[in-house]
Each structure stands twice: as C-alpha cells, then as structure tokens.
Amino acid sequence: MTEAALRTGAKANASHQFYFAMALTCLAIAVLGFMPTYFLPMAQGRFKAEPLVHIHGLVLFSWMALFCTQTWLVAQGKTVAHRTWGMLGVAIATAMVFVVTAVVSLRVAQASLPGQPEGLAHQVRAFAWVSMGGIGFFAMLFVLAIVNIRRPETHKRLLLLATISMLGAPIARWFLTFLAPHGGPPPTPPPGLPLVGAPPVFVAVPPALLGDLLLFLAMWVDWRTRGRPHPVYLIGGAAMLVLHLTQVPAAESPAWQAIAAAIGRIAG
Template sequence: MTTRAAQRPKFFMYMAYAFLVIALIGFSTTFFIPLAQGTFSAPPIIHIHGALLFGWLLFFIVQASLIQRRSFLTHRQLGVIGAALCIAIVASGVLIGLHVTRRDLAAGGDDFVLGQFVNILIEMFLFGSLVGAAIAFRRDSESHKRLLLLATISALAPAWLRMRHLLPGVPNPFVTFSLLADSLLLVAIARDWIALKRVHPVYIWVGGAMVAVHITELLAITSQPWLRLSRFLLGEPAV
C-alpha cells in the first residue's frame, strides 16, 4: 500500500509535463516560431489568453510536483491561483471567440466559422465547470485530481487542432485531432486499470460526458440550431 501510494502522484506529474509538451508543439508554428521571428501580430487579448493557458499548464506542473513531494499545505494554499487562472481563462477565451469569429466572418468565413463560436463558448463553460467541480471536491483528492486532469485535457484541444499545420496530410483534421485530444482520457483510464485494478467513476461519468460534448460539437457545428444560436449571440441578422 505504501509503495502504491508513493507512486500514484507520479502519473499526474508526468501527464502535466506531457500537457506542456503538447501545447508547445501545437502552438509552435502559429505562435512561438512567428513570435521568435518577429512576425506574430495579434490583439493583446490573444497574448493574454495564451499567457494564461500556459500559466495554467505550469500551475498544473507545480501542483502535481508539490503533491509528489507531499507538500500538501502549500498545494492547498496555491489553489486560489488555479481558481483565478480558470476565471481569467474563461473570460479571455470568450473574448477571443468573439474577436476571431467576427474577424473571420468579415473575411468571408463560412458556416463552419459561424458554428464554431458556439463550440468555443461550450468549451469555456466545460473547462470552467470541470475546474469548479474540482474545487468543490477538493477534499476528495482522488476525484479532485482527475477532474483537473479532464479540465486540462479539454483545454488542450486548440493545441491539438493546430497540429494540422505540422501534419497537413492528415485527413479531416478537425475531427482527427479532436479525437486525438480526447484519447488522453484512454491513457488515464488505462493507468487506473493497471495501477488500481479499477477505473475511477470521474473518468467514466465525467470523462464520458466530456467526450459526448465534444462529439456533439463535431456533429452539430454547421447545423441550423448552432448557426442560429451563433447569429443570436453575435447580434447578427437571422437568415
């Protein structure tokens, strides 16, 4: 029992580092390389949102490392930073959704661009809800850390989607990379099964609901209900 308990936090620490690597690779061609070359230009809100997201990933690494070192008090004290980051990420994410959608529609964007605005709002709500649930279950460490893992998996979807620039030959990249993003849940489930001989209910029920939401987004992005809702939220005239 002691050996298993000592090994248990390492999985979340390793996943935290993996999340950071995925984000660095995903945003390399659209952010980091252009930024290094001095060719990246974007409104301040995009810089702020990017900094907040990477701040979240670094925060996840720090918190997982503190648990690994059994610095539980410091871990709890830093929790308020995570709550503040979550609120700022959701707020800036909604503002970016507005900016990008209006920009792309003005440039002649199609129904996919319009419908994606609803998806962005759903993703921000999903991330905020998962972090909120993790805070509510902070005294249940097994549920708490899995909810934060799911929140981070969900937040990494934009990084996965940008990998289409590195792998332009991938067919239907929106669907393919969205499915790859959620496949990290299978890694977490496999780890539970191998280490604990069972799968935690958070992965089954909350993780399953997360995947169902993402599948719904994929299927509904250009549907009429999605498009009508986007037009309403954007103040666009109905068609």
C-alpha cells in the first residue's frame, strides 16, 4: 500500500513538473518572440504605437506570466494559493477578449478610412481573422477549463492547449525578423492618415503549426504516462489544427469580411 502511494505521488509530482516546464517554455517563446519587434525597439525608443497596443501587450503577457506562476504553485503543492490566484486568471482572460477585439476594431477602422490604398481594408479585415479566431478559440478552451475546475486532469490540459494556441503570434515575429526583405525606405502613410498594414494571411500558418508541435510533445508524454493521449489533446488539438490550417479560406470568406467590417465600426 505504501509503495503504491509513493509511486502515485511520484507520478503526480512528475506531471506537475512537466506542466511547469511547458508553461516556462510558452513564456520563453512569448518573450523571445516579441523581443526583436517590441521589447528591444521599445527600450530603444523606436517603437511608436497607440496606448491601446501597449495595453494589449501587457494583458497578453500577464496571461503567460500567470499561467507559469499557477503551474509553479501546483508543482510546489500550494494548491490553495493556486485556487486563489485563479480568480485573477478569469479577469485576465476576460480582458484579453476585449483588448484583442479593441485592437482589431481600431486597425480595421483605420484601414477603412477614405484615402487609404485600395485593397488595404480587405487585407486588414482578412488578417483580423487570425487574431479574432485565435482569441475565440482561447476563450472557448478557457471557459471549458473553468467548467472542469474540479477535474484537474482535464482542467490543466485545457489551459495548456489554450496557451499553446497563442504561440503563433510570437513565433511569427521571428519569421518576420529573419525572412522579411531588408533595405529600402520605411513605408510612409498617406498624408493625414495612420500607417496600417497587415501581411497576407498565409504567413500566419507556418508559425502557428510550429507552435502546435508542443501539443504533440504533451500527447507523447500522455502516451508514456497514461497509455494514451487525453481526449482534450485529441479533440481540442484536432480543432486547433483545423483552425490553423483553414485560416486563409476563412479569412477571405465573404461572411468573415462582413463580420470584420462590423467589428471595425465599433471603433468608429
């Protein structure tokens, strides 16, 4: 009986340490990903953006930091503190939905102003699907995690999957840094109009799929420890892959273009 209890405890501790390591990995990807395009330029005084953009960055990085902290608390056996800080997670996740929607609305509205280059509004509305589809998927997984808060094996996997689904954005910054063409003068906006731009939607697909590799690592660990991957990874992971693989047709669809235009009208 004692040996069985010790084996069970050792297995649980190994699981907690694995999820903490995964959370640290997600945080590191987020920080390193935005280092060349946000943190360094901001430290050097070269990053100019609306205050809303900085709020957006603060809120999303807050999630990464809290997720890492929460997994550390569980790994240390501090479950009471973990539950207490969970209320902050609800607040941050809610703020994420609103702030991402606000930034998307602002960019779509700016791209739709009279005088902007032809086709810009369509391109910005299309790329808005990457942000809105991603935050919608995150929100769905987060709600399911809250519903399953008394089922820790399901709860922690839903939150890990939700966090992995966000990694395409920081990974894409390294693609832009090392693969974007260099040279030539920086783009200038039309007179009296804000500078707005968005890459083609297809460039968001490879970074998202690269981030998805962490899902397969989690599934492999499940296979080694449980004998099979958890249904959260099988069903939720399949949904995440479909979301990432269908970004281009979804973004170009007339239905999404109409929805994105309506989101843009929120900002005027």
